Amino acid sequence: MEYLTxxxxxxxxxxxxxxxxxxxxxxxxxxxxxxxxxxxxxxWMTSGMVLVTTGATFAQAPEIGxxxxxxxxERDAVALGIGVGxxxxxxxxxxxxxxxxxxIPVFASPLEVPFRTIVxxxxxxxxxxxxxxxxxxxxxxxxxxxYLIEGRxxxxxxxxxxxxxxxxxxxxxxxxxxLAPTDGDAHAREVADxxxxxxTRAKGSVGPVGVLESAHHRLYYRKVQVYGAVxxxxxxxxxxxxxxxxxxxxxxFVQRLLALDLLRSHEQxxxxxxxxxxxxxxxxxxxxxxxxxxxxxxxxxxxxxLTWRLFFVGIDSWAKGESPGDxxxxxxxxxxxxxxTDECLGSSSLSFLSLVHDNTVIVLAVVxxxxxxxxxxxxxxxRGRLEALTGSSVAVGCSAPxxxxxxxxxxxxxxxxxLQHARTVPGEGARLFEDLPRALRLLNGQDxxxxxxxxxxxxxxxxxxxxxxxxxxxxxxRALCANRLSAHKTAEALSIHRNTLHKRLRRIESILGxxxxxxxxxxxxxxxxxxxxxxxxxxxx
Numbered sequence: 001m002e003y004l005t006x007x008x009x010x011x012x013x014x015x016x017x018x019x020x021x022x023x024x025x026x027x028x029x030x031x032x033x034x035x036x037x038x039x040x041x042x043x044w045m046t047s048g049m050v051l052v053t054t055g056a057t058f059a060q061a062p063e064i065g066x067x068x069x070x071x072x073x074e075r076d077a078v079a080l081g082i083g084v085g086x087x088x089x090x091x092x093x094x095x096x097x098x099x100x101x102x103x104i105p106v107f108a109s110p111l112e113v114p115f116r117t118i119v120x121x122x123x124x125x126x127x128x129x130x131x132x133x134x135x136x137x138x139x140x141x142x143x144x145x146x147y148l149i150e151g152r153x154x155x156x157x158x159x160x161x162x163x164x165x166x167x168x169x170x171x172x173x174x175x176x177x178x179l180a181p182t183d184g185d186a187h188a189r190e191v192a193d194x195x196x197x198x199x200t201r202a203k204g205s206v207g208p209v210g211v212l213e214s215a216h217h218r219l220y221y222r223k224v225q226v227y228g229a230v231x232x233x234x235x236x237x238x239x240x241x242x243x244x245x246x247x248x249x250x251x252x253f254v255q256r257l258l259a260l261d262l263l264r265s266h267e268q269x270x271x272x273x274x275x276x277x278x279x280x281x282x283x284x285x286x287x288x289x290x291x292x293x294x295x296x297x298x299x300x301x302x303x304x305x306l307t308w309r310l311f312f313v314g315i316d317s318w319a320k321g322e323s324p325g326d327x328x329x330x331x332x333x334x335x336x337x338x339x340x341t342d343e344c345l346g347s348s349s350l351s352f353l354s355l356v357h358d359n360t361v362i363v364l365a366v367v368x369x370x371x372x373x374x375x376x377x378x379x380x381x382x383r384g385r386l387e388a389l390t391g392s393s394v395a396v397g398c399s400a401p402x403x404x405x406x407x408x409x410x411x412x413x414x415x416x417x418x419l420q421h422a423r424t425v426p427g428e429g430a431r432l433f434e435d436l437p438r439a440l441r442l443l444n445g446q447d448x449x450x451x452x453x454x455x456x457x458x459x460x461x462x463x464x465x466x467x468x469x470x471x472x473x474x475x476x477x478r479a480l481c482a483n484r485l486s487a488h489k490t491a492e493a494l495s496i497h498r499n500t501l502h503k504r505l506r507r508i509e510s511i512l513g514x515x516x517x518x519x520x521x522x523x524x525x526x527x528x529x530x531x532x533x534x535x536x537x538x539x540x541x
């Protein structure tokens with residue numbers, strides 16, 4: 001026996017009780033009993049209780065009895081017992097008729113049946129039922145826990161749960177994809193579709209007990225959360241009369257098992273990610289011997305004898321400091337970005353390591369024989385995935401292809417410069433280093449401080465002079481370099497006389513103390529102008 005029913009109390013207990021309302025409601029589960037002769041005892045009752053009364057309040061006024069039945073229905077009482085021979089010799093026909101309409105079983109207790117006998121039987125039956133439920137619940141929990149301990153996975157866990165409860169049970173991910181059972185028939189798919197449709201219709205709001213009523217079904221839901229985020233939804237469908245403590249207890253227990261399993265998997269993923277991120281940090285910093293680095297990389301399926309590249313991924317909201325400010329929020333944002341990056345690149349069958357450094361995602365990827373066209377598609381897919389995730393503009397820079405450990409520093413500079421160019425050229429989004437103009441590739445690997453100093457020495461003074469004296473010396477210098485140092489073409493491009501051009505060039509030489517007939521000085525000018533194009537954020541002109 002899982003629970004005491006009205007049928008057992010009236011027909012099987014041998015108490016001499018007389019049923020007055022036919023067979024309706026006999027399978028109602030009794031969860032308690034209350035004795036009272038109050039006109040309205042329902043404030044002291046809970047759902048699932050039987051009320052036993054002498055009928056003192058309605059002996060002379062049957063309408064009070066009708067009102068009592070109405071209140072019992074509102075309280076979800078399961079039966080009404082009336083002691084005859086105390087104040088009423090028989091239950092009024094009007095009350096029996098109203099009870100039939102409300103589907104509340106009514107039974108008479110003869111005078112020779114003490115109320116204490118009825119109460120004692122109910123209490124003993126409930127205690128026995130509680131012990132039975134406890135034993136069954138413990139057996140269920142042990143069986144389900146063994147599935148996870150044995151590593152049999154969620155498919156077997158959900159199948160076992162469904163068998164124990166004898167109702168269809170489904171596990172969804174947060175997006176509604178069925179994770180178990182994965183090989184269900186048409187009926188199982190129909191049940192899963194209905195469960196998720198009702199959950200979606202309710203917008204995930206399933207109340208404190210996790211139950212929704214739908215047509216002739218009672219739908220059960222348990223949200224499985226990790227770090228406050230819903231990762232899984234456990235759902236089951238049963239008939240309206242299926243409510244039982246075993247179902248609620250079993251679903252809640254499996255809910256906790258799934259949360260623990262997800263948490264364990266999450267911690268294992270974080271540990272693996274930390275290991276791989278630290279390895280990538282060592283690679284980028286060239287820490288350790290070459291042999292040791294190569295061995296550790298090979299352990300993570302990264303073979304540097306094959307062609308590899310570095311990807312630099314910049315997220316605009318990160319660059320502007322708009323990511324979540326608190327530590328937990330920033331960690332969650334960073335984790336989500338890395339999860340999306342790893343999933344996207346993993347689906348491309350690339351071997352890779354990834355980390356976040358200074359608000360930039362850096363990826364070491366073995367591209368080997370991957371055609372450049374496919375590489376561009378991979379980078380475009382990664383960019384689109386991260387933009388959808390963050391709601392922010394994303395730019396991707398990719399270093400030139402290389403192999404071995406001898407050009408790590410150059411690859412870092414190349415990836416960073418390709419990222420910078422992707423950010424500064426509208427519509428680029430993703431950029432390979434070999435796509436950069438040759439003039440910009442000239443700067444690859446140069447010391448940033450030296451380049452900045454060169455810019456400050458040669459470009460800034462001209463820009464300041466132009467601003468103060470309303471001249472055009474800096475545009476003239478740019479035009480000269482763009483026209484391959486040809487005075488004729490430069491004058492035409494600027495729409496000025498050649499004499500005017502020569503005066504401007506002499507003025508430039510005077511201000512800066514340089515000689516534009518010297519190729520060394522011209523080369524420095526050329527490089528300084530390219531610095532301004534590649535790194536506009538560090539220059540004012």
